[in-house]
Amino acid sequence: MPIKLKMMVLCLFIAVSLSLQAQNLDKQLVEQELTWRAIEGAWGYEVVIREGDTEIINTQIQEAQFNFSLPPGEYEFTIRTLNKFKKPVNSTDWKPLIIVEALQPVIRNFTPQKEFLKSNGDLVLNADVYQVKEETQFILLSSKNNEISGTMRALEKEKVEIAFPMSALEPGEYVLSARDPSGLEDKASIIPLTLLPIIKPKIEDLNLYRIQQQQVYTDIEITGRNFDEGSQVKITRQGQEFLPYELERKSPELLIMSIITGDNPPGRYSLKVINPSGESDTKENSFFMEEAPAMEEIQYTPPAETSELLGGISFVAVAEQSHGESDPLFPGFVLKARQDLVNSRFWSSPGLRPLGVELFLDSSHLEYKNAPFLYHQLYMGLSVYYRIKLAGKWTLIPKLGIGVSTLWVNEEGLLGELVQGDSGYSGISGLSLQRELKSGWFMEGGIDYRETRYTGGYFNTFHTWLAGGLRF
Numbered sequence: 431m432p433i434k435l436k437m438m439v440l441c442l443f444i445a446v447s448l449s450l451q452a453q454n455l456d457k458q459l460v461e462q463e464l465t466w467r468a469i470e471g472a473w474g475y476e477v478v479i480r481e482g483d484t485e486i487i488n489t490q491i492q493e494a495q496f497n498f499s500l501p502p503g504e505y506e507f508t509i510r511t512l513n514k515f516k517k518p519v520n521s522t523d524w525k526p527l528i529i530v531e532a533l534q535p536v537i538r539n540f541t542p543q544k545e546f547l548k549s550n551g552d553l554v555l556n557a558d559v560y561q562v563k564e565e566t567q568f569i570l571l572s573s574k575n576n577e578i579s580g581t582m583r584a585l586e587k588e589k590v591e592i593a594f595p596m597s598a599l600e601p602g603e604y605v606l607s608a609r610d611p612s613g614l615e616d617k618a619s620i621i622p623l624t625l626l627p628i629i630k631p632k633i634e635d636l637n638l639y640r641i642q643q644q645q646v647y648t649d650i651e652i653t654g655r656n657f658d659e660g661s662q663v664k665i666t667r668q669g670q671e672f673l674p675y676e677l678e679r680k681s682p683e684l685l686i687m688s689i690i691t692g693d694n695p696p697g698r699y700s701l702k703v704i705n706p707s708g709e710s711d712t713k714e715n716s717f718f719m720e721e722a723p724a725m726e727e728i729q730y731t732p733p734a735e736t737s738e739l740l741g742g743i744s745f746v747a748v749a750e751q752s753h754g755e756s757d758p759l760f761p762g763f764v765l766k767a768r769q770d771l772v773n774s775r776f777w778s779s780p781g782l783r784p785l786g787v788e789l790f791l792d793s794s795h796l797e798y799k800n801a802p803f804l805y806h807q808l809y810m811g812l813s814v815y816y817r818i819k820l821a822g823k824w825t826l827i828p829k830l831g832i833g834v835s836t837l838w839v840n841e842e843g844l845l846g847e848l849v850q851g852d853s854g855y856s857g858i859s860g861l862s863l864q865r866e867l868k869s870g871w872f873m874e875g876g877i878d879y880r881e882t883r884y885t886g887g888y889f890n891t892f893h894t895w896l897a898g899g900l901r902f
Contacts, residue, residue, distance in 0.1 A: 459499040460529050468494040469511050476510040476518060479527065490516065502531045532612030536560040538588075539621065540606055546707040547601055547625045552593040554583070555606065555623070559590050565611045568592045570604040570623065578604075601627040629656045630709040633701060636716055643722035645691050648676075652685040658705040663687055665717065667699045696721040738768040740874060740899025746794035747894070749879075752887030754800040762793035764895045768815070784817035788829060794893065804840045807889070809833055809880070811858060823866035827876070831858045835882045854884035870901045 464477065474492040478485060479500070486505075487498060490512060505528070510521035540557035547553075559566070568580040568590070578598045584591040604623040609615040637651040652663070657679055664671050672694055674687035685703070701716035743761040770786040789812055796805040811833020818826040832855070839850040862876025878893045 459501055460531060461497065461499045462527075462529065464496045464498075464507070464509075466494050466509060472511045472519075473514045473516060474512045476512055476521075477507065478510070479505055479507045480524075481505050500529055502529045504528050530565070530611060532614055533561040533563065533610050534614045535562055535566055535608035535610055535616045537606060537608050537616050537618040537621075540618065540623075543621060544624045544626065546628050547599060548596050548628065551596050553596055553599060553625075555580075555592045555594070557590045557592060557606065557608075559588055559608055561610075562588060562590055562608065563610075566590075567609040567611075569607045569609060570594055570599070571607055571617070572600075572604055573602055599625055601625050626707070628707040628709055629658055629705060631656045631658070631661065631703045631705050631711045633703055633711050633713040633716075636701065636713075639716070640718050640720060641689075641691055642720045643691050643693065643696065645722075646688070647691070648688040650674075650687050650689065652687065652701070652703065653683060654685075654703070654711070655683060656705070657682050657685050657703065658707070660706040661685065662704045664702045664704070665689065665699050666702060666712075667695070667697055667719075670694065691719060694719060735870060735901050736770040736772045738872075738899050738901045739766070740768075740872075740897040741765045742895055742897025744792050744794065744893050744895035746796065747892045748796065748889065749892060750888075750890040752889075754798060756796035756798050756805060759795040759797045759804060762795060764790065764792040764893075764897055766790040766897065766899070770817075784819075786815050786817070788813045788815050788831070790831075790833075792893065792895070794891065798839075802841060805889075806838050806840065807835055807882070809835045809856060809882075811856060813858060813860070825864040825866075827862045827864060827874075829858075829860050829862075831860075832856065833858065835884075837882075837884055850886075852884040852886055854882050854888075856880050856882040871898070872901060873898050 466475075469475075474490055475494065475496075476490045477487065477496045479487040479498070481503065486500070489496075504526065506524045507527045508522050508524050510518040513519050536559065538558040538560060540555050542555070545553060555568075557568075562585065564582070564585060566582070568582065570578040570580065572578070578594055580592040580594045582590060583593050602625060604625065606618045606621075606623060607615055632655040633652060634654040636653075638647065641647060659679060661677075661679060663674055663677055663685065665673070672689070672692070674689045676688040678686045680686055696719045698715040699717040699719055700712055700714045702710055702712045704710040742764050744764045745761055746758050748756050748758075766788055767790070768786055768788045770784075771782070789810075791808070791810045793809070794807045796807075797803075798805060811831050813829040813831025815827050815829035818828070820826055835854050835856045837852045837854070858878050858880045860876055860878035862874050864872050864874040866872050873896075875896045876894075878895070880889075880891050880893060882889045882891070
């Protein structure tokens with residue numbers, strides 16, 4: 431008698447109270463349906479299901495269909511035909527009834543998601559699958575809806591290794607599917623598998639053949655066929671190799687590269703193009719590396735004009751003084767003599783070439799606010815300067831120096847009686863800007879800050895000055 435078995439999942443968790451604080455869950459029940467061809471003249475049927483030698487279901491029904499629920503397991507069943515007196519007249523043999531829990535598999539991820547299609551061997555995927563079991567089937571679905579079945583090689587918890595025969599595959603996109611024996615299925619449509627053809631590149635020509643050591647070459651064109659996305663280029667000679675510092679794939683027929691030859695030895699070099707699949711092509715003796723010309727020693731000659739004389743006027747402003755307050759009275763004068771340090775020791779070091787020394791003399795005049803006194807200062811000192819070339823004919827000159835200062839005080843105006851004299855020492859820092867003119871002449875302006883200490887007090891002053899001069 432033909433029997434048709436259908437299985438559906440019914441998750442029934444029956445709570446059984448064990449105590450006031452503990453519960454236990456019963457086994458999951460699976461709803462089943464047995465159907466068979468009805469027997470003409472029969473009153474009904476007796477369905478018997480046993481587990482081992484123990485009958486767990488024995489019931490009489492009139493329809494050729496029986497629905498029941500049992501936990502997953504291995505059972506046997508028989509169906510007996512009943513006459514109008516409800517007596518068995520014949521029966522089927524005991525047949526196996528295996529109930530398996532249906533699970534919905536879920537493919538979380540798999541690798542690789544992109545692979546080159548080889549002519550033989552297996553494509554091996556490592557997948558992370560929820561609710562997977564040994565009976566789960568894995569299938570690759572092509573864009574043409576062809577199904578390629580895989581073989582599960584390993585299963586550890588949710589980690590699965592699946593092998594698909596390369597011979598059954600062709601380049602294109604595939605969807606990985608996990609199918610439970612119950613028919614429940616999951617398709618990883620959002621993470622397709624891409625199989626790429628293996629293509630061998632072919633080098634045909636280059637637009638540059640001769641190169642030289644210690645040079646940079648850009649826009650070297652490599653023409654050919656089948657240059658794949660992600661191709662690499664190597665330049666080799668007798669086991670040595672160097673790579674381009676930049677490589678761009680313009681098309682499957684054109685690569686553009688830039689190289690730095692460096693200290694690679696002279697001679698003939700071969701060019702190798704490698705596609706991501708590992709296939710490659712080599713053009714022997716593509717380049718000839720020439721030896722770099724000998725470097726000529728550069729002789730630096732100091733300039734002929736290394737001295738300067740300049741003179742002008744200065745204006746003083748008091749930042750701080752020890753007694754009272756003072757105002758500027760009238761401009762003073764400034765004289766400077768400079769000499770660049772151009773001897774061999776300084777000139778052989780580029781960082782020291784702009785150094786120089788300056789001898790300077792200037793005067794300043796102040797009117798004391800608290801009494802009818804005039805302060806006169808004459809300063810003489812020595813400083814070290816540094817030339818910083820700017821754009822055009824401009825030069826910035828910072829300096830640091832020390833010196834001595836003489837102070838005298840007049841009463842009742844400039845021609846009044848000299849009432850006091852003093853001397854002291856000073857420290858100075860300054861910055862000036864020089865503009866070259868013609869025939870060695872120049873104009874220069876700057877500002878100096880000076881701290882002067884006398885026996886009877888001190889002055890901290892700013893000196894702004896403007897001067898003209900000659901370089902010779």
